[in-house]
Amino acid sequence: MTSQSNRLRDGGLIDRAKTVRFSFDGETLTGYQGDTLASALLANGKKLVGRSFKYHRPRGILTAGSEEPNALVELRTGARREPNTRATTIELYDGLEAASQNRWPSLKFDVMAVNQLFAPIFGAGFYYKTFMWPASFWEKVYEPAIRRAAGLGRAASAPDPDHYDKAHAFCDVLVIGSGPAGLATALEAARAGARVILAEEDFRLGGRLLAERYEIDGKPALDWVRAAEEELASLDCRILRRTTVFGVYDGGTYAAIERVNDHVKLPPAHEPRQRLWKIVARQAVVAAGAIERPIVFGDNDRPGIMLAGAVRTYVNRYGVTPGRRAVVFTDNDDAFQTAVDLADHGVEVVAMVDARAMPSVKAKEIAAKAKAPYFANSVVQRVRGRQAVKSVDIAAPNGEVHRIDCDLLAMSGGWNPTLHLTTHLNGKPVWNADLSALVPGALPPGMSVAGASAGQFGLAACLASGRLAGTEAAKACGFKPKRHKAPKAADESTEASPVWQVETSRGKAFVDFQNDVTISDIKLAAREGFRVPEHLKRYTTLGMATDQGKTGNLNGAAVLANVTGRYVGAVGTTTFRPPFTPVAISALAGHHRGPDFRPARLAPSHKWAEEQGAVFVETGPWLRALYYPRAGESPQDSVNREVANVRTQVGVCDVSTLGKIEVQGTDAGVFLDRVYANTFSTLPVGKARYGLMLREDGFVMDDGTTARLAEDRYFMTTTTANAVKVMQHLEFCQQVLWPELDVQLVSVTEQWAQYAVAGPRARDVLQRLVDPGHDISNEAFPYLACGEINVCGGVPARLYRLSFSGELAYEIGVPARYGDALIRAIMMEGAAFGIQPYGTEALGVLRIEKGHPAGGELNGQTTAHDLGFGKLLSAKKDFIGRFMAARPVLADANREKFVGLRPLDREARIRAGAHLVPKDAEATAKNDQGYVTSIAYSPSLGHWLALGMLARGPERHGEVVRAVDPLRGEEVLAEVVPPCFVDPEGERLRV
């Protein structure tokens, strides 16, 4: 075969000076700049491009657009492999590699094609009726076989190496589609002064005008397109080529994918492959054109059978003929134009088959012009040729059958408006009997339709409806459009009298090409009671392929209507949902991948901690130092050392991640009384207090400490995990529940760097930092004192004598910009006292040794009584959660309550997540009495210990229970003890 044997001698919007090399299934071929992969394959005489889903039938190219169901390929290789890519939408580029898919061993000889022979068994829904015996065989035998046979292409072999951009845009008028209607819309709207965005899925503006030989204003239509493009460029109009608006969302939000670099081998450096646009438009005009319908007849899926409009596209736009001997089979005059376009390029049209009962004058004229035999009231009854059409049998009304050799069959069953976007917000299309098609019904706010999308199929009608839509959209945005000269054009024939299907034809008649849904399947489904489109779809898979029924759905409705004695409009079709065409997951994720998956919050000491070689851990969005390893240490060694150092010397830990909220105003105390279970209005200035916060349903929400810095000024801390939630809750209380209170809230988590300095030498360290004049002796600044001070020579700071570790301890806060300097200063001044930094792991061990509840215990399922905080529930005031916390179930003594657990065998390790059962009871649900919430190896005690929730726990101190962990096959006997293991009297923190 010579190179580009099917390329026409002239014509087409391709650059014949630029040859492009590409490969298909390993064979190197050439095309031209401006080709799609489909047009280049056709130019090279390649008709067989893929295999169908179920029967592995040989398939070619049906369409010239994004509705293509058949010509799916694996594009590119390795990590960039894109399965199921439509050859009709791939712009040809130098070095393009494509491969056919879903075939073995080769496209020409596919073993699985044997499935066709079993079609009578493999009818619609056959799998629901069998494969049930024996039950275990489904997963082991049947399902793996089905799964291997199913599927189309293969996913990439490695993570997607390209990157993806996201962009937001705002405009007055969004125009979707740049055919005659879209261009006319955009021109009118932009001329009126509106900010316009024009989105076109193709790489070239013009829509259907690119594929036809129309005239506008007496000149070729493409001249008008060029002029429109130039004018739009001079107005406030952003033209987005290669951009598919794929979804409509609330509030005039339109989602679109721009294929920035899919038309080149690799995206240039620093450029994205694709860009996700979120366009907020005050008005949107859908001018997305129409999609041609196939006719349903036997073997209508053979390679070489193509939609008539697509044939014209290949001939006129790409200068390619899909065949040399053509038959045109249609039920409308418009499609017969194909015969003229072919004949004008020297392609022999051997038959024009008109399925309509009444002969058409117009068709006869065309037949004469194309010198093609005209068969009125006839149908294609049989197709010969497996991997390519060889001949067709044409059945005439008198019963005569004409066998005609051909290698191309152009078919058309009329057109369906592309109205998908009008239904995304639950709009329902309505049946238009004149057009024999569904047209847009009720539209979402701000949306209108123009051109073929609105059922205005003729060129003049498209231009007029576009002009009107553009004018109206501009007016709706407050502009005052002037009148402009209307472009002149004629309307081609748009009459429609669809025949839908050929009853008498032989062979499998396909409705949904990709999913191999045939007339027989629909008949069987209807026989079994699946008679509404949704049932039909779900039972037969009609419309569930990658094209989502763009070419097949209405034909399916027509066949169903025929079987069930209804008319097509009464049957209707299933709902179109986003996306309009498939969208890559990478594009939706954009830059939020890898390290940028979520924003990372860094503590003020982060840089310093990195310098120390800290190991970090994700706690929510924060990255916190987990521990600070030293050479030769295991992680456990490091944690043990850090804990021991706090207990014996002094340690420092960054606690800036705690939520920090300023609460100010004359009613600040009253406000805190209402949001905390315990009382804060009585807290003296210069003191801090532990606070317990409930949810309104009475369960514990959060805890923390709140310090009173002045009469009308409190400083609240929350847990790291709940910081955002608590702030939101407090603002709700302030703004919605008690707006009458004089209180203001500001989150200052980011504004304050805060360090815990803990250990017997803590005061010694701080003494060196605190500016002269501040007395921090135990007498002047006792446990739970707080105050505003200066450190390091004038730096404003806040000091709180709080202890999470149970040691003498302080938390010191400075404005965040001093955070890095302060940690360095603390370490420098602390060196003399043996200071070491400790991470969150040691922090956790210290708090478990002290039995403070934290994450594992504050799990949203526990009550104040459960945690031993029942005494904190004030009876003197209303507070959030008070009433519901008093419900008997929440205060029930039989509930699981907070305890400490000490393993009897001091070598044994209890696991968090183990459940607690009585010592001699079986490990069953009946005996399940609780669970282990937190565990730690205690360097202070020299063994593992645990905290947990145990039914009637506080009454059972001294009892031995079993911590069972069937997941890990472990059991440990443990003594139930009070949760505090170290210094239960709390003497060390008061020295």
Add this chain to the structure above:
Amino acid sequence: MNPYERRIASMRYSLASLLANAVTGNCNWQPVWREPEPKPAYDVVIVGGGGHGLATAHYLAKEHGITNVAVLEKSYLGSGNVGRNTTIVRSNYLLPGNLPFYEWSMKLWEGLEQDLNYNAMVSQRGVLNVFHSDPQRDAYARRGNAMRLHGVDAELLDRDGVRKLVPFVDFDNARFPVRGGLFQARGGTVRHDAVAWGYARAADRRGVDIIQNCEVTGIRIENGRVLGVETAKGFVGANKVALSVAGSSSRVGALAGLRLPIESHSVQAFVTESIKPLIDVVMTFGAGHFYVSQSDKGGLVFGGDIEGYNSYAQRGNMPVIEDVAEGGMALMPVIGRLRIVRSWGGLLDMTMDGSPIIDKTPVEGLYFNGGWCYGGFKATPAAGWCFAHLLARDEPHPYAAAYRLDRFAHGAVIDEKGMGAQPNLH
């Protein structure tokens, strides 16, 4: 065999019947269910022809011999959540109020096809929840151990264990590396539509009337007792009326003056183009909202968080779509170039504690099944089983004993996530 049994036998699905029908051109298949007009009155009228309503009808007939039953569906059978979910079944719950119920559901799934003589493609391919931190591991261990104590299968996997199941996962993700997973091997997927069709066929064959396009527009109550329902096809009398309309529970409940601890929320789901087998299990991401499995047809079916605001629109918006895609890319970046071919929405009854309700109502003869949050599909068999038990015997089934409406007043809530009375957080 009596005539009824003969009829059933003649319509039995098997490889033999498939072959026999293939030979005769598939012309002899019978409708899967009848299309009767409603009778004036029934012993039980079930409102809602979804999975739960149809399962309830099946078990009423089969387990309790109550066959004078109608299922009324406002649209087509199976038009609600049974055909909109992501097809996952599992019983990996934490709390004693939930575990026995979902495990019973799992057991019913395991015998479903033989019970119904319908292949719903119950595929026990395993459900894997990956975790990324120690606290998450501990929470999963607590859950897995609770499962084991209830006799439910569960395994705690380390990284290597996870790697064997899903080698393509991004184990060393720069933010949330995978540290292990909780695995329930018996969990998996079921072909959702087939569940509705299988139950409908089985119930129909026992004489239950399934009436489509029959919206209930009113519930007739006299002296605190239900008399029947007003429908698009006229009044239908009933001794007992059973509401099984999750997603629309508040709307239908309001017809009987019920006020419920429920908000309706939309959740989106997604499917990609079909590809050759990639993922053999059901998998959830632990550091975001993303879960995925691959259908037998080859599409990756996945979803994420609910939209988060009251909605009856059965669709969603971009923020969740982007969030789900980001989760997918964090967990398994090899799927980046796969394309989403369709997104859709379902309507969830989100309750105030994240757990369902199967109970009597204050109206005598009116029964309620709803509030299924995300758990409705996997619960289908057990919900039908327990609701049928409640309807037949007027007392809760032991497995559903915790799903009482009065738990909200008392405080015996079943809050798996510990989120409190905020439906969009469950």
Add this chain to the structure above:
Amino acid sequence: MRIKCPYCGERALEEFTYRGDATVKRPRSLESDAAEAWTDYVYFRHNPAGLHREHWYHGAGCHAWLTVTRDTRTHEIVAVEFADKREGT
């Protein structure tokens, strides 16, 4: 969905957090006969299919709690006001 914050202007859904029904009223009574009122406040909702007055929080903006009137069938927003009406005046 886009919400027109009375303070910040029209902003995208991502900036807001939803709470729920804005018509429920926190009971004042702490007496035991208020149990039903409390249960109703904390747990029970009308959940209408239609116009719904609901609370949203502009967390990524001005931190205002808003009362939004929205149709739950179409997501169409009819009105947005400050939940604390004193601020709007």
